[in-house]
Amino acid sequence: MRRAVCPGSFDPITNGHLDIIGRASKLYDVVHVAVMINQSKRGLFSVEERLDLIRQVTADFGNVEVESFHGLLVDFCKQRDIPAIVKGLRAVSDFDYELQMAQMNNGLSGVETLFVPTNPTYSFLSSSLVKEVATWGGDVAHLLPPVVHDALTQRLGEK
DSSP, X not given: OOEEXXXXXXXXXXXXXXXXXXXXXXXXXXXXXXXXXXXXXXXXXXXXXXXXXXXXXXXXXXXXXXXXXXXXXXXXXXXXXXXXXXEEEOSHHHHHHHHHHHHHHHHXXXXXXEEEEOOGGGTTOOHHHHHHHHHTTOOOGGGSOHHHHHHHHHHHHHO
């Protein structure tokens, strides 16, 4: 069985993330979406909320498993016998950082990283940019799955 992981914080998951996960789901038998937990960051959404939103928006793929993980991504991969990490690249600046991570991960465990160029429609898109624009009242509905947009709108309304 061909397995891969798409890691990230997904706070919140965007259409750009969903595009990469969907493309990976066509190439692999099972795609694990790993919501990496960073104790030093406080997200807009809790880890449980992110897991729930991701499960909802990836349900139609049929071969996506969603989990959280604290620690090294290579340990997540080893524990689940996952030989490949799939990462989307938006720009050359992403490549510089991601190449270093890929080389480190491969050196630590032999896990390969595959880079997928982002759909040009989403080349500028990041969760933090979406949150910032939405906080100031900008329209981000076209950048998020509807259920995620609803959750974001509700969360920002609570603040």
